Amino acid sequence: MSIDMSQFYQVFFEETAEHLATMENLLLTLDIAAPDAEQLNAIFRAAHSIKGSAGTFGFTDLAEVTHILENLLDGVRKGELALREDMIDAFLDAGDVLKGMLAAHRGEGETDAAQAAAICQRLRQLTGDDAAPPAPAAASVPPVPRRAPAATPPSVAAPDESGHDLFFVLDGDAATTAAALDNLNAALAALGRTSVVAAAAAPGQPWHLRFRGATDAETLRGMLEFVARNDSIRVVPLGQATAFEDAPDGAYGFFGTPPAPAEEEAYGFFEPLPASPAEEEAYGFFAPLPDASAVPAPVVQEEAYGFFEPLPPVEAAAASAPNADAQDGAYGFFVEPQSLPAVASAAPPPPAAEKPPAAKEVMRPVPTVVKPGTDASIRVGVDKVDQLINLVGELVITQAMLAQSATQIDPVEFERLHNGLIQLERNTRDLQEAVMSIRMMPISVVFSRFPRVVRDISQKLGKQVELQLSGENTELDKGLIERIADPLTHLVRNSLDHGIEAPEERAAKGKQPVGTITLKAYHQSGNIVIEVGDDGAGLNRQKILAKARERGLNVYDQMTDQEVFALIFEAGFSTADQITEVSGRGVGMDVVKKNIAAMGGRVEIDSMPGIGTRMTVRLPLTLAILDGMSVAVGAETYIIPLGYVIESLQAERGMIKSVSGVERLIQVRDEYLPVVPLHEIFRVPGAVASFADGIMIILEADGVKAALFVDAMVGQHQVVIKSLESNYRKVSGVSGATIMGDGRVALILDVSTLVGMARHALPAAA
């Protein structure tokens, strides 16, 4: 059930850092007067990717800032907003804030909530988005919004026609609060009548406003969130106000200045203690209070989730430092004796309400900080790794050469030398294995992030989806792994959002209410194939065509399904009726195509209305490992990818059938298969010519079977595929080359072509 996300944090940090760097570079090169659409798209995509992954991994503060950034970028990209110099500045600053957040999550710095809020504000202003609540002043975003849910008060009431009581605490100093209040008043005046029931005596004290109007509680809350501390907001329908009035008020009295959720305070006051969160120490801290026993046990208990976790000390510092000024208040409250009586009565309700979120936090321990060092990795240029692999290969050859020479030396007389060589052999092999393993990773590294992605998104969308994985052990190059993750995530999100229907809809169509998404990886004809399939609604050809026309693309009704489906890879193309958090902006699919093309691969779409959609990603095998069978023909060794081999057998005379005088068929059980003599096709001298003396290897490619005739089978290896084309050209019947253990080059056969040769003309029986 619980998936340990922390293993992916490192990847997320690295990816996000990369995206941020890309964004910054692009922003810096952007021509303000005439921005390049492609560049704008690229910047937007970077922001979009950050938002997507941040959301997936639960780094809501990053997601929040990028979301606003993305909105603005989207406007610019679509030409709705003109690009201005101050926008670029804001973008760059936003990038810096994001970097700061990222560093904080890594445990290397502190999140600056005020800064984040300021940049959000600035971006919103630039967007000129009317939808954004009109509250331009104070810092409003909580330092780490992850905690915001915990603060959600129990008193969110159903919309009440008559009005609401609003309780909140303004953030910031006197000057900013005044401005914030003005703005709030103006905003509320537009909606209804507002009266001040109780003004704050000092900055940090709670406000109580009475609002009369038809606006529902959520809207009011939304407006308040921009001026007040998120966690302090209480919106209570007027009728019920009295019931709650005491409690929140009392609570504020008790909580003092920052009525932040207990957890946050916990950081505040536990921070001075040694990081090891021993219970005694915790109580020891409370002890100096005038009436320690009055400090309600439930509070401690609930808060305990926050601080009894073995939190790295960094987080405590990170979380508390930005609230430096608030902390004073926090400490103040504890020494304020008159507040204390309220403690016992008022405190219990909020903790009780906070219980579920708190429990959730425990299940997902400390998602904000990954302990530095535990998952340490260094990023090294691929060329360096390649060089390493090549050098080790060379070492293996030298070692083999030495071993060869040593056989001619008297083992008794030179025992030490022999022992040394045996040691060398072992070490070399270990070294080679270790070096090879640097590059190769099973695709499960990528796949394993999807259960969470699918779960989260399907929950968000209210869909029921089951994820099926297969071929997780297919190994591919690390470079490819890193680069395929993003496109695959997009494809999966896309399938979830557009493919799988809502349960009711599925039931109405007579399908299982639970949709299925399949992720499959395998090797096929020199490619790595990754399929993302769903059993959803399928693509709507008409809708795509209509949308394409709307966008002014050159389309016509006679286009094949493949061509039509390929349109969804156009930049900015989305047939989603509305923009959701998951997708619908039309970014993603063009990124997918771009990224995959950059890897030398391609994407294909198969779709059947009502049955489902399958996206097939084909990647070339550059540097992928292949399970191969080595066969000998004459003096040559060839590698056959094992996936094509069905069986091998020694032909008996009677099995070989001739057609028009030439022996070209072999009867295997009740099938007649064409024989492909490899030595003839490749003109290898000195090979076994008689079919009865060699080995027949039955291959199947593209649904066609053939028997490949070779001299002998040598063994089975895992080989690293090297391109023949980088220094030479493409050779028919050969898909690549590899370097064998002895340093010699062996060619990897292109089975599809060879099997095809059996069907077509053979090289006129040379």
Place this chain on the structure above:
Amino acid sequence: MAQDFAPQSSRPAAGDEGGHAQEYLTFTLGPEEYAIDILKVQEIRGYEPPTTIANAPAFIKGVINLRGIIVPIVDLRIKFGVGKIEYTPFTVVIILSIGGRVVGIVVDGVSDVTSLRAEQIRPAPEFASSVDTRYINGLGTLGERMLIVVDIERLMLSAEMALVDEAAEAAA
């Protein structure tokens, strides 16, 4: 004084007569001596039997593993039709780095590195030979020796060497 003298001593051929000299690697194919731009040479190594490639022209001996890179080997003796085709411990492969590709050429032996000034290279007359005169930059004179200066990059990337895909298609 010393500073003035130093550069002259390091490049006597260039310094003495003032012409622009270029360095060439010279090698022999049978009785003939060839010169190629030394900057195209990556390394020189002994011959090792390559892995043959199916249906390749005879002068393409196959591919070898050069520290993890697959490098095609061309026997220039076969291509140029000179010298005895034998592979002895003294047979040499010159590994060239041309146009982003790495290619090895088999020659009888490597002679030396020489500097040739532009005026030492005479244009080659039109003559029939197994190698197109297009790929011969000229004939260099070095005392009694005549060096055939080959534009190795153009030659190796040309269609007739069949080393490059586009060229191979163009030739077909």
